[in-house]
Amino acid sequence: MILQIVAAMAGTVAFSLLFGVPRKYYPWCGVIGGAGWAVYVPASHHWSAYAASFAATVVVIFLSRAAAVRNRCPSTIFLISGIFPIVPGAGIYWTVYYLVTEQLRQAVYTGYEAVKAAVAIVLGIVFVFELPQGIFRWAVKRKKAVKEP
Amino acid sequence: MEEEGKVEEKKEKEVMEVSLQAGHLLLENGAEISRVEETMERIRTHYGVCSGSAFVLSNGIFTTVGGGNESFFAKVEHIPVSGTHLDRVAAVNQLSREIEEGKYTVQEVARRLEEIKDMPGKTKLMQVLASGCGSAAFCCLFGGTAADSAVAFGAGVALYLYVLFVSGPHFSKIVANIGGGALVTILCSTMYGWGAGQHLNDMVIGSIMPLIPGVAFTNAIRDIANGDYISGFVRMLDALLIFFSIAIGMGVGFSVHGWLAGGIPL
Numbered sequence: 001m002i003l004q005i006v007a008a009m010a011g012t013v014a015f016s017l018l019f020g021v022p023r024k025y026y027p028w029c030g031v032i033g034g035a036g037w038a039v040y041v042p043a044s045h046h047w048s049a050y051a052a053s054f055a056a057t058v059v060v061i062f063l064s065r066a067a068a069v070r071n072r073c074p075s076t077i078f079l080i081s082g083i084f085p086i087v088p089g090a091g092i093y094w095t096v097y098y099l100v101t102e103q104l105r106q107a108v109y110t111g112y113e114a115v116k117a118a119v120a121i122v123l124g125i126v127f128v129f130e131l132p133q134g135i136f137r138w139a140v141k142r143k144k145a146v147k148e149p
Numbered sequence: 150m151e152e153e154g155k156v157e158e159k160k161e162k163e164v165m166e167v168s169l170q171a172g173h174l175l176l177e178n179g180a181e182i183s184r185v186e187e188t189m190e191r192i193r194t195h196y197g198v199c200s201g202s203a204f205v206l207s208n209g210i211f212t213t214v215g216g217g218n219e220s221f222f223a224k225v226e227h228i229p230v231s232g233t234h235l236d237r238v239a240a241v242n243q244l245s246r247e248i249e250e251g252k253y254t255v256q257e258v259a260r261r262l263e264e265i266k267d268m269p270g271k272t273k274l275m276q277v278l279a280s281g282c283g284s285a286a287f288c289c290l291f292g293g294t295a296a297d298s299a300v301a302f303g304a305g306v307a308l309y310l311y312v313l314f315v316s317g318p319h320f321s322k323i324v325a326n327i328g329g330g331a332l333v334t335i336l337c338s339t340m341y342g343w344g345a346g347q348h349l350n351d352m353v354i355g356s357i358m359p360l361i362p363g364v365a366f367t368n369a370i371r372d373i374a375n376g377d378y379i380s381g382f383v384r385m386l387d388a389l390l391i392f393f394s395i396a397i398g399m400g401v402g403f404s405v406h407g408w409l410a411g412g413i414p415l
Contacts, residue, residue: 011286014283015283018359021235079367080367092392093399096403125370125374
């Protein structure tokens with residue numbers, strides 16, 4: 001579990017490098033990606049895969065927005081790489097595998113599961129972006145709060 | 150009086166050019182539509198051009214100014230999607246904040262934008278290594294062992310070399326991703342056949358990750374949620390196309406490997 005979270009952090013940082021995230025934000029990206037996975041694994045033990053995807057997405061987007069407010073930069077920077085561990089890459093793989101090996105029933109089932117997980121991610125993104133910006137005021141750096149009485 | 154009109158006209162043109170350039174940089178490097186529109190508007194209004202407006206699509210910006218006592222200016226710019234450089238998005242964002250604080254003249258903004266445009270990206274070596282590390286990490290994440298991760302690292306490196314030197318400059322998106330999916334699958338299956346790694350599935354899933362269109366997908370959702378349906382659907386189509394191409398590529402990879410090795414080895 002710990003190893004997996006570390007792997008999620010490493011993977012997220014590697015991908016943020018691919019997307020050209022400024023170097024000073026790598027730690028943030030890593031923590032956000034790790035947090036998403038840290039929520040996903042226990043959640044997927046208790047709930048279905050798509051509920052877990054939803055919960056993990058909500059956490060990732062929420063933290064991304066908070067980090068964006070804190071660092072005064074676009075939230076895209078954090079969320080694009082942070083969302084990667086949750087993307088149903090495994091779902092695509094198994095769907096194709098079952099298709100190629102002519103196990104159509106399994107293929108349809110896993111494909112359907114992957115689509116459900118993707119929809120859960122979409123809903124997570126949409127809902128958390130509806131939250132008003134004011135919620136994230138706690139994340140603002142102290143210095144700025146002094147400047148704006 | 151006429152002299153003053155000329156100066157005004159020149160200034161409006163400069164402001165519009167600058168705002169267009171800022172929008173161009175944002176759109177090209179993976180920002181959402183609403184951010185592009187907002188930034189362009191901020192720059193215009195800060196420099197006192199009130200009649201301007203911009204229409205932003207996923208691959209183009211149309212902008213005009215004119216009417217009242219402002220002179221007319223219109224420009225259309227086609228912006229092909231070239232790849233994601235979020236550092237440039239962040240830099241333009243920072244610049245637009247600083248403009249609002251009144252730190253720059255229009256000429257200075259133009260110069261800063263040129264600098265941002267020429268910001269060095271990550272070197273190819275770094276990208277290739279990052280792809281390898283990412284693949285290995287995701288392989289481990291999905292339950293692969295250390296040996297699996299090592300194979301995934303190799304496949305991730307090979308995949309990104311292919312992306313940078315073969316598919317990027319020469320192929321269309323569909324062919325590029327089918328090729329990438331097939332390459333990874335064949336590579337991993339072959340290594341697996343030679344006895345490297347224990348879980349073929351984790352290796353393939355991990356090393357396919359650098360191809361997954363995460364930027365297109367997330368931006369598509371955000372654009373649609375913001376009501377920018379045209380751009381949102383274009384980007385969603387882009388993401389789905391890549392997903393399907395990867396899937397087809399993996400299918401092709403399995404089939405080719407199965408055909409070479411006689412039966413699918415799983």
